[in-house]
Amino acid sequence: MQTVAQALARMGELAASPTVSKLATAFEGAGYEFALVGGPVRDAFLGRAVNDLDFTTNATPDQILAVVAPIAEAHWDIGRAFGTIGAKVAGETVEITTYRADAYDGDSRKPEVVFGESLEDDLGRRDFTVNSLALRLPRLELVDPSGGIEDLLAKTLRTPAPPERSFGDDPLRMLRAARFSAQLGFEVEEGTRAAMTALAPEIDRISAERVRDELSKLLLTGAPRGGIRLLVESGLAERVLPEIPALRLEVDEHHHHKDVYEHSLTVLDQAIDYEVSRGVLDSPDLIVRLAALLHDIGKPGTRRLEKGGVVSFHHHDVVGAKLARKRLRALRFDNDTIAAVSRLIELHLRFFGYADAAWTDSAVRRYVRDAGEQLERLHILTRADVTTRNRRKADRLGFAYDDLEERIAVLAEEEELAAVRPELDGADIMRLLDLKPGPVVGEAYRYLLEVRLDEGPIGPDAAEQRLRAWWAAREA
Template identity: 55%
Template sequence: MSEASAPHAADRRELTAAQRNAVAELLRVSPVADELGRRFVRAGHELHLVGGSVRDALLGRLGDDLDFCTDAHPDETLRIVKGWAESIWETGREFGTIGLQRDGLRLEVTTFRAESYDQVSRNPVVVYGTSLDEDLKRRDFTINAMAVSLPEHRFTDPHGGLDDLSAKVIRTPSTPGESFGDDPLRMLRAARFAAQLRFAVHPDVHTAMTEMAADLDRITAERVRDEFTKLLCGVDPITGLRLLVDTGLAERFLPELTGLKLEIDEHAQHKDVYEHTLTVVENAVSFEEEGCDFILRMAALMHDVGKPATKAVGSDGRVSFHHHEVVGARLTKARMKAMRYPKEITAKVTALVALHLRFYGYGRGEWTDSAVRRYVADAGDLLPRLHKLTRSDCTTRNRRKAAQLAADYDALEDRIARIAAEEDLARVRPDLDGNAIMELLGVPPGPVVGRAWKHLKEQRLEHGPLDRDAAEAELLRWARAEGMIT
């Protein structure tokens, strides 16, 4: 790195050799970043790589999405990049952001900001700033308040972000109260970064999160949902989830999670159902094959939320939670709807919660082939996730019991595979389609066809595949019983 790359005087200490090498990672993209910087300089403006891009470069994980800030306003930015960028989008223009693409890199250039909330509204009030220092001060955390000026590669760190990055701590540039007052979503972002980076929040930040948790109510459900999704998909979601509960933030948008702390698990496997749930989430993460499976993680998180409403104590003093999977599915659907999750995602998570107890009892030898077919049919394309959720839910410390449950589920999966090979379980459906039903019964499209189709599907699940003659005979038998034919 050249002399021009030496740290700015505002830095608290110089970069270590390893950190210099990390910033040198910028050289991978500098032909584009530096060229863009020179275009801004020629136009009389500044350009700085900022935020997560600098943080990730220092962590050795710089990606292909780069964030910049500038003193140029959006119209000026558009003039500077026009004819140079391969594509341009203006969806963030009202917030001072112009997006563009060049050589496979996605770049976002944002005018210096002094963004704040009016302490009442749910949306930010965007006010353009006038300097890099002002822009960095308004950022959420010190680890995101560092900059590399282009094209000279001058490093700027006025708030000690480098120290905090080294210490793995999350701290705010201004006081936590000021920062969270401007944007309460930052409290949730603190928990999200703790989950993503495995960092600890500074005690002052933790205190402010606890005292100001109610301010999260000012934020739209969609913004809360997006941050929570990123948290749950972090490399260490358990740390983030504990922060949400310990600070009271979960109570503002996911009270079912906090409610689990009050319930004792009927098997006394853990201190309470809350601890059991966190273990199930952790287990589910370990079963992922590549990347975050949000649907699986969310189902693991919500699988026992029906227990508080179904808790009962028997005459023998044992605690039970009968049908908590049914209640839990209903609560999950309502909560995810309130958080504005798409219907298809909500439906999948809800189905997994409803099905997660179905396996228990299999080991007693009570399941017929019909029960296995219904298990597969009800799970549908969620079957691989249901396998993982069910295995994740086994958290007993009793090694013999854990081994027996694992063996039972191994046996169930083997049985599913055997029946599937014989019967095409992936497509469990009646042996006659709607057209064949109408032709055989001499009826037009309508409710009768639907009832007949449902009856034949039940026969398929109960007895397995029927050949054509047997399927037609069963349909005629049903039609006579229904009084349709003589």
């Protein structure tokens, strides 16, 4: 946390940058108010990198365009209906928004856009006090009408207006509370938490796309666990991601199993650690994090209390994959993300048989083939899924997965494992068997693929012999 003097000095340096100074001079010259607002001001106090430049002004969108157009390399008005104009100035992308005073009407999923009259009014309708800070430009006057600096010092999230009104105006702010709590490491003030619980049903007014985007931002923070806990404890998760609170299974006094909810949060933590430490994927990786959080959501529906105090969750991987597909579709995730996450959940148990009995090369090939493009993510998820406190068991599983990855690497080098396919393609099959395109060609191809997976490369001549023998047996 920076001191006020340090933060103001940092903002002074930012104000002197070509982008900010050019904009501030242009708006002042045109007779309009102009201020840096929200996240950049907050982050200057927190000593965090300032990446996005957001400005606000009393100029209307048309007036903003008139000021910006002569000094910008490019500008766009895709957000004009919401009062926002985007531009590229001195090489940096910025957004400039007219003062706002909008709110929900109580039924609509989208706010009614109403322009405000003053900077203070604009700051008062924002989500949290720590985001309700502004720096008037070019004179470098800090504006903090709701005590945001004190809340930054106290590491507290609080709404500038009464939370019931703030969340009533825009229920998505309740999800943003969870996200900023995780992102900044702040505690949500008691009254604000109580309002989240009381108003949780209001989140139903928000579109699935906006909910999806906010959940994604939460998962992409450095430590999302606390934010997820807040969603569960407030009742919001029950409405937007009910599979997660459902993981809090009751434990029968005669049947014992690990806490699935806590286990899933730990797997998420560990997956993030592996994602970063392995350095193969672009981090943060939303697919890894969704798969880690959701990997056991099939357990509540498959839980069985067996004799001898044993609890089973047979086929929870398959059930969980189906549940994940359904939930992610409801949240309007794209098809590629849905397919990747559900595939990882479906495969997340596959490895554990390897630790008990070493696989054949054929089994290793199938593991790679079934994972496909998700192999690295499957490595991460499988390793993260080991949360046992039994050090001997954890080491055994870790060593076994090390061995599996080494075998995959060796086979990949020897056999081009990432592109496993038969030595004969569909055209070869049709030529050799004098066939026309049809289902039987696919049947023959799948047979040759099984041979390839079982035995590795056998060469085109041997593949032809196998094909003809298969065809003769089929025709007999």
